[in-house]
Amino acid sequence: SQTIHQWPATLVQPVGSPLSLECTVEGTSNPNLYWYRQAAGRGLQLLFYSVGIGQISSEVPQNLSASRPQDRQFILSSKKLLLSDSGFYLCAWSVFGTANQPQHFGDGTRLSIL
Amino acid sequence: GQSLEQPSEVTAVEGAIVQINCTYQTSGFYGLSWYQQHDGGAPTFLSYNALDGLEETGRFSSFLSRSDSYGYLLLQELQMKDSASYFCAFNSGGYQKVTFGIGTKLQVIP
Numbered sequence: 001s002q003t004i005h006q007w008p009a010t011l012v013q014p015v016g017s018p019l020s021l022e023c024t025v026e027g028t029s030n031p032n033l034y035w036y037r038q039a040a041g042r043g044l045q046l047l048f049y050s051v052g053i054g055q056i057s058s059e060v061p062q063n064l065s066a067s068r069p070q071d072r073q074f075i076l077s078s079k080k081l082l083l084s085d086s087g088f089y090l091c092a093w094s095v096f097g098t099a100n101q102p103q104h105f106g107d108g109t110r111l112s113i114l
Numbered sequence: 115g116q117s118l119e120q121p122s123e124v125t126a127v128e129g130a131i132v133q134i135n136c137t138y139q140t141s142g143f144y145g146l147s148w149y150q151q152h153d154g155g156a157p158t159f160l161s162y163n164a165l166d167g168l169e170e171t172g173r174f175s176s177f178l179s180r181s182d183s184y185g186y187l188l189l190q191e192l193q194m195k196d197s198a199s200y201f202c203a204f205n206s207g208g209y210q211k212v213t214f215g216i217g218t219k220l221q222v223i224p
Binding site for chain 1: 140151156158162164170201203205212213214215216217
């Protein structure tokens with residue numbers, strides 16, 4: 001069966017510090033991968049998605065970046081965090097190739113910027 | 115532009131039926147999905163409609179009208195555990211791109 005791992009579960013970082021969140025998927029090949037951010041009580045904002053190694057589509061220009069160094073690994077990074085980067089970050093995967101495949105989410109990372 | 119609209123909050127009584135509406139605006143529409151998210155948890159997939167009509171999965175049903183750019187999620191025999199946020203979402207662009215609505219917070223009361 002397929003599983004998605006996302007870590008850490010919670011993170012407290014000072015303003016201006018770097019960030020690296022990692023997400024890995026097991027049990028499937030060539031998945032579509034996604035990073036979302038959710039502010040408290042709000043919807044999911046799509047940040048990045050990837051349909052293959054090294055292929056990243058950015059939806060929101062900001063101080064975040066994403067990379068996909070391996071087929072089932074997706075990394076969200078920042079060189080300098082802002083207060084506005086606080087939120088609940090969710091990684092998700094879906095089966096490559098068709099539009100009717102559901103998104104499967106990781107447990108998320110709660111990021112607090114101080 | 116691309117957008118989805120759904121009510122921010124709905125309250126319903128245990129055992130009743132509730133309908134959560136979603137209207138959308140986009141080009142290159144592929145289908146409408148619904149997700150459930152309990153407080154503090156991750157969203158989980160409920161249903162997907164690519165074609166007009168009703169899809170039923172147990173107590174949950176989802177409807178789509180492509181001509182009206184409208185869909186809804188119907189929850190029957192409400193249980194307290196159904197208290198959660200419900201998001202509609204569509205695939206668009208190169209189908210891989212998924213856009214979510216702001217979510218409807220459903221509160222089920224005794």
